[in-house]
Amino acid sequence: MHYEGAHIIRPPSEADSIILQVTVGCSHNRCTFCGTYKEERFRIKDQTIVDADLDFAAKYCLRQSRVFLADGDVLALSQSRLVELLTKIKHKLPWVNRVSLYGNARAIRNKSVDQLLELKGLGLHRVYMGLESGFDPVLVAIDKGANAAQMIEAGQRVKAANLFLSVTALLGIAGGALSQEHAKATGQVLSAMEPNQTGILTLMLLENTPLYQLEQAGKFELPDQHSLLAELRTMVEHLDLKKGQLQSNHASNYLAINARMPRDKEPVLAAIDQALAGQTRLKPEYLRAL
Incomplete structure (x- = not known):
């Protein structure tokens, strides 16, 4: 497989997937907290290279039933290019039962529900979207490129197309002063x-x-461990889901959660309260990672 750039990243749940790099970098690449693609200029890879990778996968990846399309925002491609790509995956890798990709709010909102439905019909199953915060002042401060209303619109559009929507939120991104406002708004x-x-x-x-x-210049304060747990509690408290998974088992977190909502909401809040009271051993700093 052919990979370009310093970093090839994928969600934890795509660990066993065929990683097919279609773009290099991120089409937005201005978020103040993200350093993944800072040295990369966003570009679409030559189709002949992608085709060669599909041929490689067809020969050597027979035991892998999932494909993840990298890098940061493959959904930014034109509809015709995405249709062509998914059609080729369906033809060359017929045993694959799930295709996933990252999509930011702008890229999602540039697709109609009918276009997303077309992609679903060709095998697209899952869209990973970074919300980070639901609080507009924070979204502006981190240059996320969308406000809360636009984030909601994007998420609802993915769900309207009956695609699996996976969304990430980020503890600590508001700094100390706006921690609780960020947590409440993000849950909502x-x-x-x-x-x-x-x-x-x-x-x-x-x-x-x-x-x-900004942190080095004293203009941003990263919340301490206790404040991050309090932020997590407020976020979960304001999370009102009809159905869905809730996870904080990423390596960056101090407290691991793996729950079904709404069934497990009260047990999760109780577990966070125990951690806040010092009754739970938290992940040590040396084990935390991105």
């Missing part, structure tokens, strides 16, 4: 989106990001 926005899967991560500052520079 997630509730409006009704994701099938909600993944909660914890901010880890990277040296190649603007947010790290």
Whole structure:
């Protein structure tokens, strides 16, 4: 398989997937907290290279039934290009039963429900979307490229196409002063989106990001462990989902949660309360990672 760029990332749930790189970098690439693609200029890979990778997968990846389309925002491709790509996957890898990709709010909103339905009919199953925060002042501060209303619209559009929606939120991204406002608003926005899967991560500052520079200059304060747990509690408290997975088992988190909502909401809140009271052993710093 042919890969370009310094980083090839994928969600934890795509660990066993065929990673087919279709684009390099991220079409937005301005989020102040993300350093993944800061050195990359977004570009679409040559179709002949992608075709060669499909041929490789057809020969050597017979035991892998899932495909993840990398990099940061493959959904930014034109509809015709996506239709062509998914058709080729269906033809060359007929045993594959799930195709997934990242999609930011702008890329999703640039697709109609009918277009998303067309992609679903060709094998697209799952869209991973980074919300980070549902609080508009935070979304502006981190240059996310969409406000809360646009995030909700994007999420609801994915659900309207009957695609699996996986959304991430980020503890600590609001800093200390706006921590609770961020947590409450994020829980409310997630509730409006009704994701099938909600993944909660914890901010880890990277040296190649603007947010790290703000922290070094004393203009951003990363909440302490207790404040992050309090943020998590408020976020879950305001999470009102009819059905869905809730997970905070990413390596960046101090407290791991793997729950079904709404069934497990009260047990999750009780577990967070125990952690806040110092009755639960939290993940040590040396084990935390992105």
